[in-house]
Amino acid sequence: GAGVSQSPRYKVAKRGQDVALRCDPISGHVSLFWYQQALGQGPEFLTYFQNEAQLDKSGLPSDRFFAERPEGSVSTLKIQRTQQEDSAVYLCASSSQGARGTDTQYFGPGTRLTVL
Amino acid sequence: QKEVEQDPGPLSVPEGAIVSLNCTYSNSAFQYFMWYRQYSRKGPELLMYTYSSGNKEDGRFTAQVDKSSKYISLFIRDSQPSDSATYLCAMTLGGNNRLAFGKGNQVVVIP
Numbered sequence: 424g425a426g427v428s429q430s431p432r433y434k435v436a437k438r439g440q441d442v443a444l445r446c447d448p449i450s451g452h453v454s455l456f457w458y459q460q461a462l463g464q465g466p467e468f469l470t471y472f473q474n475e476a477q478l479d480k481s482g483l484p485s486d487r488f489f490a491e492r493p494e495g496s497v498s499t500l501k502i503q504r505t506q507q508e509d510s511a512v513y514l515c516a517s518s519s520q521g522a523r524g525t526d527t528q529y530f531g532p533g534t535r536l537t538v539l
Numbered sequence: 540q541k542e543v544e545q546d547p548g549p550l551s552v553p554e555g556a557i558v559s560l561n562c563t564y565s566n567s568a569f570q571y572f573m574w575y576r577q578y579s580r581k582g583p584e585l586l587m588y589t590y591s592s593g594n595k596e597d598g599r600f601t602a603q604v605d606k607s608s609k610y611i612s613l614f615i616r617d618s619q620p621s622d623s624a625t626y627l628c629a630m631t632l633g634g635n636n637r638l639a640f641g642k643g644n645q646v647v648v649i650p
């Protein structure tokens with residue numbers, strides 16, 4: 424019955440370090456989304472998974488960003504060689520419908536990444 | 540020009556006042572319109588969900604969509620201090636497509 428969970432909640436990285444952010448969606452949810460929310464801005468779409476398939480990665484800002492969902496449940500967003508402009512809150516959302524359905528996206532609390 | 544425009548200015552109102560928020564958008568293909576509420580250090584939570592043009596009421600909250608003007612609104616009646624949060628408009632093409640968000644309005648309801 425738990426909602427979407429994300430870990431860690433806070434991450435501080437030195438510029439150039441690699442980071443991995445985890446998302447546990449609601450059990451049984453088919454669709455999983457990652458968004459990036461800069462300070463004072465609305466969330467911006469990064470990528471979308473239906474089960475284990477990454478159907479849309481058009482929002483990933485550079486090839487330093489990589490996401491996976493190998494077993495169709497937990498997802499990891501990896502950022503290589505972090506830069507200061509990567510500092511943001513990274514939000515994960517899941518929904519019960521696949522690509523042909525329309526359903527509420529339920530958001531996790533986010534991971535606040537600070538790159539020094 | 541961003542797909543969704545929301546004037547991000549903060550809004551302070553006395554308890555009991557009506558809060559009025561709005562967004563405009565440029566993509567006429569958007570079909571589903573939402574308002575999310577986001578408390579500090581939390582993820583967005585869905586408040587209102589509307590398909591196509593028209594009004595939808597849920598308790599103290601009313602959402603309006605005018606597709607001909609590409610304009611959506613959210614009204615909060617009898618505002619309470621617990622309504623203090625950031626309100627984000629969002630919209631999607633449908634088919635579990637990505638959400639396009641506005642910048643958000645920070646609302647403070649003063650007791």
